[in-house]
Amino acid sequence: MSNMNQTASSSRSQGGGRRFDVARMLLEGRAFFALIAIIVIFSLLSPVYFSTSNFLTMSSHVAIFGLLSLGMLLVILTGGIDLSVGSTLGLAGVFAGFLMQGVSFEVFGVVVYPPVWVVVVLTCGLGALVGAINGVLIAYFKVPAFVATLGLLYVARGVALLMTDGLTYNNLGGSEALGNTGFDWLGFNRLFGIPVGVLILAAVAIACLLLLSRTPFGRWVYSTGGNARAAELSGVPVKRVQVSVYVLSGICAAIAGLVLSSQLTSAGPTAGTTYELTAIAGVVIGGAALTGGRGNVRGTLLGAFVIGFLSDGLVIIGVSSYWQTVFTGAVIILAVLLNSIQYSGRKNSKPASDGKPTSPQPEGASERSPATGSTTGKAGAQS
Amino acid sequence: MNERAASQDERVGRVILSARNVAKSFGNVQALKHVDFDIHYGQVTTLFGENGAGKSTLMKILSGVIRPSSGDILLEGEPVSFSSTTDAQRLGVSIIHQELSLAPNLSVRDNIFMGRELRGATGIDYAEEERQARRLMEELDEPIDPLTLVEDLRLGQQQIVEIARALSVNSRILIMDEPTSALSASEVEVLFRVIRDLKSRGVSIVYISHHLEEALLITDHAVVLRDGAMTAYARREDIDLEWIVRNMVGENFDLGSPPGGYAMGEVMLSLEGVSVPDATVPGRHVVDDLSLAVRAGEIVCIYGLMGAGRTELLESVAGRGEMSAGRVCLHGEDISRLSIAERIAKGLVLVPEDRQRDGLVQTMSVGENLSLASIGAFTKGLVTSRRRERHVVEASIENVHIKADGAEAAIGSLSGGNQQKVVIGKMLATRPQVVLLDEPSRGIDIGAKAEVFKLLSEGAAREGLAVVFSTSEVGECLSIAHRIVVMSRGRIAAEFGADASKEDIMAASGEAVVA
Numbered sequence: 078m079s080n081m082n083q084t085a086s087s088s089r090s091q092g093g094g095r096r097f098d099v100a101r102m103l104l105e106g107r108a109f110f111a112l113i114a115i116i117v118i119f120s121l122l123s124p125v126y127f128s129t130s131n132f133l134t135m136s137s138h139v140a141i142f143g144l145l146s147l148g149m150l151l152v153i154l155t156g157g158i159d160l161s162v163g164s165t166l167g168l169a170g171v172f173a174g175f176l177m178q179g180v181s182f183e184v185f186g187v188v189v190y191p192p193v194w195v196v197v198v199l200t201c202g203l204g205a206l207v208g209a210i211n212g213v214l215i216a217y218f219k220v221p222a223f224v225a226t227l228g229l230l231y232v233a234r235g236v237a238l239l240m241t242d243g244l245t246y247n248n249l250g251g252s253e254a255l256g257n258t259g260f261d262w263l264g265f266n267r268l269f270g271i272p273v274g275v276l277i278l279a280a281v282a283i284a285c286l287l288l289l290s291r292t293p294f295g296r297w298v299y300s301t302g303g304n305a306r307a308a309e310l311s312g313v314p315v316k317r318v319q320v321s322v323y324v325l326s327g328i329c330a331a332i333a334g335l336v337l338s339s340q341l342t343s344a345g346p347t348a349g350t351t352y353e354l355t356a357i358a359g360v361v362i363g364g365a366a367l368t369g370g371r372g373n374v375r376g377t378l379l380g381a382f383v384i385g386f387l388s389d390g391l392v393i394i395g396v397s398s399y400w401q402t403v404f405t406g407a408v409i410i411l412a413v414l415l416n417s418i419q420y421s422g423r424k425n426s427k428p429a430s431d432g433k434p435t436s437p438q439p440e441g442a443s444e445r446s447p448a449t450g451s452t453t454g455k456a457g458a459q460s
Numbered sequence: 461m462n463e464r465a466a467s468q469d470e471r472v473g474r475v476i477l478s479a480r481n482v483a484k485s486f487g488n489v490q491a492l493k494h495v496d497f498d499i500h501y502g503q504v505t506t507l508f509g510e511n512g513a514g515k516s517t518l519m520k521i522l523s524g525v526i527r528p529s530s531g532d533i534l535l536e537g538e539p540v541s542f543s544s545t546t547d548a549q550r551l552g553v554s555i556i557h558q559e560l561s562l563a564p565n566l567s568v569r570d571n572i573f574m575g576r577e578l579r580g581a582t583g584i585d586y587a588e589e590e591r592q593a594r595r596l597m598e599e600l601d602e603p604i605d606p607l608t609l610v611e612d613l614r615l616g617q618q619q620i621v622e623i624a625r626a627l628s629v630n631s632r633i634l635i636m637d638e639p640t641s642a643l644s645a646s647e648v649e650v651l652f653r654v655i656r657d658l659k660s661r662g663v664s665i666v667y668i669s670h671h672l673e674e675a676l677l678i679t680d681h682a683v684v685l686r687d688g689a690m691t692a693y694a695r696r697e698d699i700d701l702e703w704i705v706r707n708m709v710g711e712n713f714d715l716g717s718p719p720g721g722y723a724m725g726e727v728m729l730s731l732e733g734v735s736v737p738d739a740t741v742p743g744r745h746v747v748d749d750l751s752l753a754v755r756a757g758e759i760v761c762i763y764g765l766m767g768a769g770r771t772e773l774l775e776s777v778a779g780r781g782e783m784s785a786g787r788v789c790l791h792g793e794d795i796s797r798l799s800i801a802e803r804i805a806k807g808l809v810l811v812p813e814d815r816q817r818d819g820l821v822q823t824m825s826v827g828e829n830l831s832l833a834s835i836g837a838f839t840k841g842l843v844t845s846r847r848r849e850r851h852v853v854e855a856s857i858e859n860v861h862i863k864a865d866g867a868e869a870a871i872g873s874l875s876g877g878n879q880q881k882v883v884i885g886k887m888l889a890t891r892p893q894v895v896l897l898d899e900p901s902r903g904i905d906i907g908a909k910a911e912v913f914k915l916l917s918e919g920a921a922r923e924g925l926a927v928v929f930s931t932s933e934v935g936e937c938l939s940i941a942h943r944i945v946v947m948s949r950g951r952i953a954a955e956f957g958a959d960a961s962k963e964d965i966m967a968a969s970g971e972a973v974v975a
Binding site: 296299306313 | 778780799800801804805810812817818819820821822823824828831832833835836839846886887890
């Protein structure tokens, strides 16, 4: 009986809407189509936009936001938010600059110039530390993610300013004699004609993709964001998952900091201010839900490229930076609007004929709830 | 004065509000089937029925929370239609839900006038509100200061505040959904005194309770609902406890019998003096020094009313809740200090009561939900083997008989019964030795119920699983369980074999009779 119902409903949905499927495809691939539209429009408006060199330049800008967005994606998938990534980026750049200038140990009267790979490892460690503080505050001390990471946003920025007295490290080239050259390689150089920063973004993206789709940890991330209570009762180490995603986000921010200061061959304490918002925008444009549990690497990358290619395009055709801000904001709102259409559409397209899962349970389930109104509301929001 | 009293007396017992031929369906589920129901002036009418019988649905229709699919509601003979609770309230019908709808951070006065604050010359007229609140409290003979914060009141007092709020809008009809389930015996006494007082003032009361004996003390009329239909009506003086039980339970669908023909193994799960503190009332225990041993291959049913401590017991055994005393031993090993994940690894799993809230991840597919608890088992090094995962998922779908459009189907597309099977299948995929199930039959239809029970009894018979399941439907106790443990107020009130009678079980779960 119920088998028959199911075949009936599935054949109906297959035969019922070819036209609807096109709309659905446009909706689900919206980040991709938005990117195509941006490329087409700016190519028509400016002759320099559509060229390999310009794409590579824009991509190396995107690399920074993309790295932040990937870390942010992990956090958002668990239902959290990380506002500290912009500051962590700045702090990481300054820390790397500080190490490149040489660390003097006055007690021994020596100045140590660590090689670049040590600088990279230590800087990533610093990003992990910031993330770990975030994660522990959120998972174990129950500080709301918004507040904890907002606090770290200030603290990390303040530390970066303290370390430099507000000044910028300019000399990051290192010197042959000290054996610490090669820092510029990270962001400035090219490999096979592609900026190294872009390659780093690709590597991190592949790592995130594998992490999310092929490992138990990835499944734990999705289940923690989808329903932390159910995940915990299924034996998922929810707290450890939460700490881990903030640590990974911190590391991503540190890598972004290294790439950015290498691109600029300088490290300023105010680098990356408000980048956390751009990172969140990238994740959201990529179709992730801020409530957690929904989203993927492909969408997030597209989201980062949409924002990057849009803002660079606006610069190229000479639109004032004030208007750029307005456009970016409009794109973000449009993206979220489409997200809510997609998720509510998914709810409605479920076999409502089945009745049970979405409608309030006749008695058993609603008996304990204070009012049916709220029960219905919750049931609707869950599905 | 005397004349008025006399005329009031005359009205007592007359039908004031009635439902005629009322039906309500949710999707395909018919929750109410053409029910006739009367509320009598100045008297108490009690609705009896098991979970899912349609009691709450009927009360929600009468109080305007939901609208009936068909049928009429007559107020003093005139047809009325409530489009909302405020609509119903204006006509004098108020409902007090089982879970109170008070704002704990506000004072008693503010709660009573919430949403209809009295306006004065300079904003809210607090003095007048306080005066009226004080008068209401005096009428109810409860010395609660109107300026006390609600969170500082005991639960019973909070209930009185709810009643005061209903009275402050001049309610003539008061519907109380399980008002005593969370009250202590002395608080119940206070509530009953208030109810008698309300009756004498001409307020009609509808009362829903699972505490049958208690309800018999206060009621004037008894109505029994079963599977959405009204099965019996009688006046109080004509009935006894046995009459109610007989009409409530009826002839049950066969839910199976205890599996036999094998010897039970050694003790798999033993609880020794387990206590769980009440999160809301310091010093009180929801589970109080409880001990229980379950053997391999044995099925134990825990029966109890709402608030008896079943959920808290099972959750703390599974590692969710905090225990204040006692030990949980699995196969002789103390696991009281282990995390949920570690207990699952040792072979103890819980299928939680509320599958939407605690059981399923709505954003993931059927297959991903099924493999969530056992994903470590088919992971080599860091990477999950998709082939092995698919194998486990398909085996689960097969074993637990899930009807779904494949493993990729959205979890929300499944019926309640199949969703429940996903939760059970997920936990069984971890190859446990002890399975705890909290109300596994809640909100699923009778066919799915029978399938779930069959699954459990096969697990016990073939694999020597130790099964503990809880229920609030007495018919389910007498199905596959070898042993029935009745819980009341956090303790074991009685233990029965599979041959117990429904009346005995229900009597054991009831509260001490309030004189």
